[in-house]
Amino acid sequence: MLDATRTATPPQMQRVKGHAAVVMGARGLVDLAQSGSAKAMLPKVHGPVPEVVFLNTSGGLTSGDRLAYRLEAGAGTALTGTTQTAERAYAATADGPDASVQVALSAGAGARLDWLPQETILFDRARLSRRTTAEIAGDARFLFVETVVLGRAAMGETVRRLHLRDRREVRRAGRLEFLEPLEIDAALLALRDHPVTLNGARAIATIGLFERGAEALADLLKPLSRDGVRTGVSGWNGKLVIRAEAADGYPLRRYVAEALTTIRRAPLPRVWQM
Known part of the structure; x- marks a missing residue:
């Protein structure tokens, strides 16, 4: 006889967990660690600057997933970090937790670090905290982009x-140089055409360069334009910040x-196929 008092146990959904870390020194690779769905690859390059390509083998993020990446350029090192493809954040379970991505970057004395991940694509009902x-x-010298x-x-x-919490911090010698918090939710999307929100944009990007004399590049970059892309370029006190938006990602x-x-005065990593 069936026990009528037994209640069904909600299924436990499998979640993604992953961590990948690369430390590069002036003489080459110092440390490499990876676990779960987070992987780090060091492809052969034909230039003097090594590249690290991070990959999430799960194919995307959803509610409760946890990823962490760490990239360190030691003293006197030049290093470029990127991702193999666009990261995708899919629909989360109802009232489920956010997917979480933590990225820790470090550049030692005299180092040059470029963090150039490809875009993050958010689908309807995604929940992501990064x-x-x-x-x-x-x-x-530090250069980054986030799209x-x-x-x-x-x-x-x-x-x-959807619910996106995205926070970027840059500290130079322990002092906060740049802070950019971004939050997008359903209330903001309902006003997406308003000039003070997304102004009709579907795709947004921030580029930041932190280097002595970086502000001098502002006049060089202001003339750059693409049909359908609105941009703002600012340079001050060793910082260059570009914000851009468009109705389409391409x-x-x-x-x-x-x-x-x-x-960069150099090509992008090869995984950036255009």
Whole structure:
């Protein structure tokens, strides 16, 4: 006889956990660690600057997933970090926890670190909390880009509900140099066409360069333009910040690639296929 008092146990959903870390010194690789779905690859390159490519083998993020990446350029080291492809954040379970991504970056004395992940694509009902922190020495050079795309225009996707918490911090010699908190939720998406919110944009990007004399590049970058891409370029006190937005991810990606190539005076990592 069946026990009528027994209640069904909710199924436990499998969640992604992963951590990958790379430490590079002036003489080459110092440390490499990886676990779970987070992987780090060091492809062969034909230039003097090594590249580290991070990969999430789960294919995307959803409610409760946890990823952590760490990239360290030791004293006197030049290093470029990127991701193999765009990261995707899919629909979360109802009232479920956010997916979490933690990125820790470090550049030692005289180091040059470029953090150039490809875009993050958010799908309807995604929940993502991400924090990127960079600790750089007083004379280090640091360049980063972060691009967020709200659904795929080519697939006719419209994102109406999601929750994104995205925070970026840069500290030079322990002092806060740059802080950019970003939060997007359903209330903001309902006003996406308002000039003080997204102004109709589906894709947004921030580029930051922290280097002595970085502000001098502002006049070089202001003339760069792409049809359908709106930009703002600011330079001051050893900092250059570019913010760009577009109604589609593809033209924004092309603009970001051109701006990064101009800043770096070098091609983008090969995984950035255009």
